[in-house]
Amino acid sequence: MYPAAFEYHAPSSVKEALGLLGKHKDDAKLLAGGHSLIPMMKLRLAQPKHLIDLRKVPGLSGIKQDGNVLAIGAMTTHWEVESSSVVKSKLAVLSEVASVIGDPAVRNRGTVGGSLAHADPAADYPAAMIALGAEMVCEGAKGRRTVKVDDWFKGLMATAVGEDEILVEVRVPVLAASSGAAYMKFPHPASRFAVVGVAAAVTLDGKGACSKASIGITGAGTKAVRAKGVEAGCTGKKLDAAAIEAAAQKAAEGVDVQADLQGSVEYKSHLCRVFAKRAITEAVKRAGG
Ligand SMILES: Cc1cc2nc3c(=O)[nH]c(=O)nc-3n(C[C@H](O)[C@H](O)[C@H](O)COP(=O)(O)OP(=O)(O)OC[C@H]3O[C@@H](n4cnc5c(N)ncnc54)[C@H](O)[C@@H]3O)c2cc1C
Incomplete structure (x- = not known):
């Protein structure tokens, strides 16, 4: 060792x-x-x-509000995200996600940037960043570039950051009015990594119907993915229990679900549906629906 x-x-x-x-x-x-x-x-x-x-490089950690975006330095620890008053007041779901990562030792040392650059298929932030529509800022010799989260996760532990680049900042939009977000996961009993984790963000219109749904799933496949079938199943609907159940049934569609030591393809697909239902139900409640 x-x-x-x-x-x-x-x-x-x-x-x-x-x-x-x-x-x-x-x-x-x-x-x-x-x-x-x-x-x-x-x-x-x-x-x-x-x-x-990177720990002695100044300027890479900290959280600040920049208009309607939270700008989180890549070296910001999970604990700093969990305990930040700005995150708690502006985007509480992100604090909740950080709070369920590993254990206190992991949360005190592990960083947002490290997690998103490493892209473990069972990590928690990736699902949340997909649901929240984050952007990653990478810096290289020629300057900075911004990568949308949908272009970030390329495959098993592979991301858009170049070998000659550093992920320096993660930019996460705060929720729009009449929106709610939640993250629900089935944690591995030892590591707390997500066997399956689902993040949901929904926006309701004036009549209480869903005008936008954004769903990220982690743990099920080789990389975190957007659950497009669930998003389509939610959008335009009044999200009562039956509508949420119907939309959540599509949670494993388009996900390259992998059997592993934690479970079969069938079992993990089932977890996708169960945790999608739970996350959407809570997000709708938080949106005021
Ligand atoms: C016991 C245990 C339990 C855990 N449980 C969970 C869990 O429940 N949920 C969860 O999500 N995670 C969990 N983790 C993983 C943890 O969150 C790690 O902190 C995280 O995956 C990596 O972040 P790090 O800062 O430690 O990165 P490091 O380990 O230092 O780096 C990871 C990789 O990312 C690269 N990298 C790091 N920073 C940058 C950067 N700024 N730009 C470009 N590349 C970079 C490194 O070169 C390396 O390849 C657990 C870890 C342990 C040990």
Whole structure:
């Protein structure tokens, strides 16, 4: 359980970190909270020759409101998201998502950026970021670019961040008026990773019908996905119990559900439907429906 030998770097600016990334290329890995990378290094699933620690880089953590968006620095820990008064008052669902990640040790060290860059198929933030319509800001030698969440998750632990880029900020819109959001997951009893987790955000019109539904699912497949069938099933409907049940039945459609140690394809598909129903029901309640 010892990692392979590596050289440790502690840059003091994004520019310096990018310089190291550019110099060492494939041989380098960024280190954030270390709660995914260090276990992988100990198991020798990752063997970077150069470890570039982002923890001494100023300006990468913290949460601020920027108009109708919460701008969250990539190095902001799960605990900081969970306990932030701005997040609690402006986008409480995100605080709730952070609060169900792992255990206190994981939440005190793990970071938003690390989670979204690592893209574990059972991580919690990805479903929430899909439902909330987040954007990821990446910085490289040529400057910054913004990636919409629907273009972010590329496959198993693969994202749109380039090998020569750093994810520096996550921008999450606050909910529109008459909207509600909720995240419900079936946690693995040991790690608390999501066997299946569903995030739902709904907006109701003046007559109480759903004018917009945004649903993200994690845990079921190789990457978090948008549940388009559920979204279509909700939109335009008055979301009473029967309508929610009908929409939630489509939760596993379009999801590349994978059997694993936690369950069969049938079981995990069932969990998608059950947790979609629970998340939408709570989101509608919070929207005032
Ligand atoms: C026991 C245990 C239980 C856990 N339970 C859960 C859970 O219930 N739910 C959940 O969602 N997660 C869970 N996790 C994972 C945890 O949330 C990690 O913190 C997270 O996945 C990775 O964040 P990190 O900051 O630790 O990243 P690191 O481990 O430091 O890095 C992970 C990967 O992302 C890359 N990276 C990191 N930051 C950046 C950046 N800014 N730009 C580009 N690339 C970057 C690294 O190079 C590395 O490849 C658990 C972890 C453990 C150990």
